[in-house]
Amino acid sequence: MVISLVKQVRKERPLIHNMTNTVVMNFTANGLLAFGGSPIMANAKQEAPDVTRLSQGLLLNIGTLHEDQVQAMILAGKTANEIGIPVVLDPVGAPATTYRSEVCRKILDEVQPTVIKGNAGELAHLVGMEVETKGVDSTGKGDLISIVKEVSEEYGTGAVCTGEKDVGCIEGDVFINETGHPLLGQITGSGCLLGSLLAAGLSVAGDTSDKILATLNYYGQAAERAASRPDVEGPGTFLPRFIDSLAAEVEHAG
Known part of the structure; x- marks a missing residue:
């Protein structure tokens, strides 16, 4: 499934509308291109719906919020729901501030995501459960299966919890991805980029669970291959090798 998904993405070159944070925009664009998708970034509310209509997937990432962007995200999300393209919501740092928490609620009240990833x-x-956090990062683990099940049920969506192991849930069915490498946690934006790749993977034909798991698996494999390179000495040398690995021929994927 991994090879067929990536080949299909590279054949179709889906245009993904990334409404994401300013810290990661360049990394997200380059990583999505390496995976096989095509990035576009438009945050103005005056054009967000029109750009979404041109796209095959939408990422809503609340990493660096401002009110105009929130309004644009809701307009884009509603448009995506109308035309039937996948929406990935990344509630970055949702527990950190009251404002972030309120924005998540506002988006979820008006937009139906295909997947919530965090x-x-x-x-x-x-879903009102407690897990220790520091800034926008999670420092606790909690019962991941219970968490994704609760999110999926409450919001009627797929849920993906990223970490040492990625745990997902679609309509009560739980799946686990064990590929990956600790160096992903030492570069800025690895989770944000994954949200964009999930939108690209979801844009092609196939079972939703299969597409999510295949994207997670390929992403983790790419990290493992990059980290195994003899010239990788840490996060600084890992990052460009990771982009290269995302762009590798998919025959190298498991």
């Missing part, structure tokens, strides 16, 4: 602390916060 760390344990972010997802737990959306």
